Every structure is written in C-alpha cells, then in structure tokens.
Amino acid sequence: MSDKIAVGIDLGGTAVKIGLVDASCEVLAQTSIPTNAQRPYEQVIADMGRTAAALLEENGYIVADCLGVGVGSPGIIDSENGIVLYSNNIEWDHVPLADVLKQYLPVPVFVQNDANCATLGEVLKGAGKGYQNAVFLTLGTGVGGGIVLNGRIFEGGHTGGAELGHIKCGSERRRCTCGRYDCLEAYASATALIDDAKKMARQHPDSILWELCGHDLEAMNAKIPFDAAEAGDRCGKTLVENYIGYLADGIADLANIFRPDVIVLGGGVCAQGEKLTDPLNQYLQENCFGNTVTYIPRVVIAENGNLAGLIGAAGLVYQHSSASE
C-alpha cells in the first residue's frame, strides 16, 4: 500500500494540472499542460491521459502502482458514470471523461465537480483538516461550492446539488449566469465585485479607484476595492462593505442549514484574508440561528491554493480505495 500512488487531475478552462499524490495527500510531482478546450474532447482527454502516464513513468511508477485517477472538472458531473454532463467553462456536453481516460490509463477513474474536489482537498490537507463537516465557497469568476459531510463529498441527492453559488442573495434583479436572478454568484463572485467597482468608479471620478487601476477600468481587479478601502476611500469602503454584506448573508444561510465545523473560502478574493474573515465571523456570531446556545462555525481561508482541486481529486481515489477494502 505504501508504494501505491494516486493521480490527481484538475481540469481547468486554460490549463490541466496533473499530480502524483500519496496517501497522506502530499503532492510528490506535478505538471501542467494547456487545455486548448476548443479541440474535440477526445484530444483533450488523450493529452491528459498520456501526460499522467508519462508523469508516473518519470517518477518510477508503473501502471500497477497507480490506485486510480481522480479528475476535478468544471460543470455538472454525473460522478457515478464519470460523465461531464455540461460545462459552460470548457463547453463540454455529455462527455464520457472516465471511459475515454481509461483508454490511456487503465485504472479506476473518478470524476467530480472541481469545487467539490477542492472542498475535499481542504478537509484532507488544508484549512479543514481534521474536520468531518465543512462547507467551501470559491470566490472567483463565479461562486463555486462544495460540501463535505462525515468526511465525504456530499453532491446532493441527485446531480446538480451543492450549487452554493446559486442561492438567493441580493434584490437588485441581477441576472445570474445560471439564468435565475439574484444568486449569490451575482453578488459575491470576483466578477461581480469587479463589475461593481467599475460602476462605482464611473459614478465617482474623484475616487482613488481610478488611480489604483491606472485610469483604465479594464485593469480593475478584486483587490483594488479592498486597497481603496484601506486607503480611506469612501467608494472603496462602500464596495467592500456591500460585498462582505452579501457574502455574510450567504454564509449565514449555509451555517443555519449545515452547521458545519468550518466554512472555508477559496478563490481569488480570499487573498484578502482577515479583512474578509474577521467581519464574516463577527456577522455569524451575531446572526446565526440560536447564536447563544449553538455552535457557530468559523470562517477560514483555504490553504491549498491552486493545488486544492488536484489534491481533492486524488483524495477521491483514496476514499474509494479505502471504502472498498
């Protein structure tokens, strides 16, 4: 067992990260290839499989040493059959990822949504380590979500669950990418914060926001509003307050529903660290249901960074492997 290894793959819109991960979730070796997602999916998966096989070989492993491959993919996944049902990000529609990948690496293949993998990664090795129940939110282009209950990914009773970015949040009738109005994603994604910052800058030509983005709104990013707030700019403060307010509402909902041990934040915005977690933790203390008699989960920042998905994907392999022993 100690010589066995798992392959973790994080399939992204621009790059595919591939790593060898041991049973204690250490990444022993890793590489990355461009996705070139516009190609036929067979080519993308062939590259993925061949690169993983080469990585195993380069590191002295043969196929028989490989317990399996875990793949974290964007989109809606049929995890039972290893099919990417739909991904807006890489424009895949009912792609039999597991079956095709097995042609290049004849081992068990497990496919899960990438945010679910990242959640598992943080529980196995990261900010949620040692906890049995965790909720994860990625604050990036969208708002992804993942749930770990009793140490295992909970993906819903049916495919399409754990979509934590798609719960009701604000009331400005913002159209979400999913088609519904006013989802958390439309307020708490990095994209939403950037859009809000651009709008705010246009309305306030005197704001320091302009200076911080080099007088080019196309250079606006999710860090700038926080920097502006720290510099005392009123526009920046309003942006940050609103952003954290929306996020706090979503997080309090998840606390009241799941009462997890911990709520982990990942994605680009989480670089703000305690500027984000301090007010969120305070809001939970004051607003969780039954806050005087119940456990209040702590909000923490993810620790695995860009490797969270890869580690969690490999974690799928070890979980299946230990369950079937």
Add this chain to the structure above:
Amino acid sequence: MSDKIAVGIDLGGTAVKIGLVDASCEVLAQTSIPTNAQRPYEQVIADMGRTAAALLEENGYIVADCLGVGVGSPGIIDSENGIVLYSNNIEWDHVPLADVLKQYLPVPVFVQNDANCATLGEVLKGAGKGYQNAVFLTLGTGVGGGIVLNGRIFEGGHTGGAELGHIKCGSERRRCTCGRYDCLEAYASATALIDDAKKMARQHPDSILWELCGHDLEAMNAKIPFDAAEAGDRCGKTLVENYIGYLADGIADLANIFRPDVIVLGGGVCAQGEKLTDPLNQYLQENCFGNTVTYIPRVVIAENGNLAGLIGAAGLVYQHSSASE
C-alpha cells in the same frame, strides 16, 4: 419483533400528542393531553410519561414490549443527550427531557426537533415515502425545516443545522424571530402572510379581504388571501403572488443545495394544495441550476397532517433499533 411497539410523542405549545406506532408506521392508538407549558418542566414530562405508560397498558402492552420512545420537541435540541437546549415556544432552557422521561418509562428515549420528526414521518409514511432524500418545510406560525439524507434525519454537523426557515429571502428589512433580518420565515410563514394581508386590507378599504374576514382584521387567516385571489380580488392576487414568489426563492435554494428527490410542504398554508405546488413546480422547472440537464425535485404536499411529528418521532425509535441490531 412483530409484537414490539414504539411510542411517538409530539410535544407542542398547547398539546402533547402521544401514540403507539407499529413498525410499518401505522398509528395503532393515540391520545392527547394539554401541555400547560407554564408549569415546571418536571410536571410536563411526568404527565407525558405517565400518559404514555397508561396508553401502552390500555392497549395490552407491557414496558418490555416497548422498543423506545421518540419525542419531537420544538426548539433547539441536543439529540445526542436528549436535551431541549432552548425552546421559545414552550420556554424551556436546557431541559434534560430524555433523562426525566426515562424515570416514568424506563426504555430508550430519543429526542429530535419536531420539524425533523415530521420530515422523517413523511419519508417513512407520507408524501416522501420510498424516497431517500427529502427536504421538508412547515409553513405555520414559523417556517420549520427538516432534511432527510439517505433515509436518515440530517440535523447538521452541530446542533442548530437544518434551520431552513432561517435562510435569506426578501429585502424589506423584516426582522425575523431569530434576530436576523429577512429570513424566509419572515416572508413565508402563515404569520407573515396574515400580517401582509392585514396591511394590504388597511391600504385598500375596497378589497374583498375585508368581507372575507368579517370586517375584523383580527379574524384574518392564511386562507383568506387565496380565497380573495380566487374571487378575482387584485389585493388577494398580489398577496398570493408575492407569497409564492418568496417561497419559490427559498425552495429553489434548497433544490440547488440538496437536489432531493422531493420537497414536502406542511403546516397550515399547505391546505392550499395545488394552488401552491403548481406555481412552485413551474418556478423550479425554469430556475433550478442546470435545469436542462439535471434532476428537478418535485414540490408536494405533506400527507400525515397532525400525525407527521408523532409518526416521525416513533420512526426515530425504529431507526435506532434497526441500526443497533
């Protein structure tokens, strides 16, 4: 096993319902006593225990025939230790319900939140029968919630989970009973609908709402807005549309999080039947995340009525008993 019986108890603010429930969840006998909740809790529990013991005896059972007692209680429950941590409804604070009850009926005692019990009741025998994953909302004085995952009650990683009435909903800064603003309960409870109807009537002296409540706003109930809408009254239509809109938002959130087999509605408002479920199901079809490729749960009306809590409470006993066999 076939001769064994479970006692199910539904502890309410005004009455305690006590029943003998067999392994197929049929209620063989039942009785009800007033709660008189203002008394010391020892007296309330003593009455509960003595009445349950008498009911067993009257029906030809001895204590050894009783597999256990399940109690559904309002409030925040420490189910592991059988303690009612806090209940606003019966004004209990850290009451060791299981320990005291065992003094009168020396059998295993299981305590759960009443909405959790009602959810289990609907899955064991009711609108969720045969399903492994169900979400339940009671639309009554408040909005209670329950979650069954893989056939078992999910109460959160820690006490204080599954509080589905306490997720963000509207944006009118309505103060919720829990202290937070704009919870689902503040918009989708029968109480909220009645308050909205009274306000609407005051603003529209010509509305049929007045006639339907006998020109006495204190007689307003949750049925009247639906009746007014059916009679073509514009105020009634607006009230019903708004109410269903809020409820639909909450239900879509729960669908996107849990993707259960079914979402069951209980409580007084669910007497409206298809007037409620038809538009809610339509909203889910159109607004669930990934609605073209994923499973859309159906919204249905609870079937166990006033017995749901009692049946589910007894179900706790059978679940524990089968788990420990």
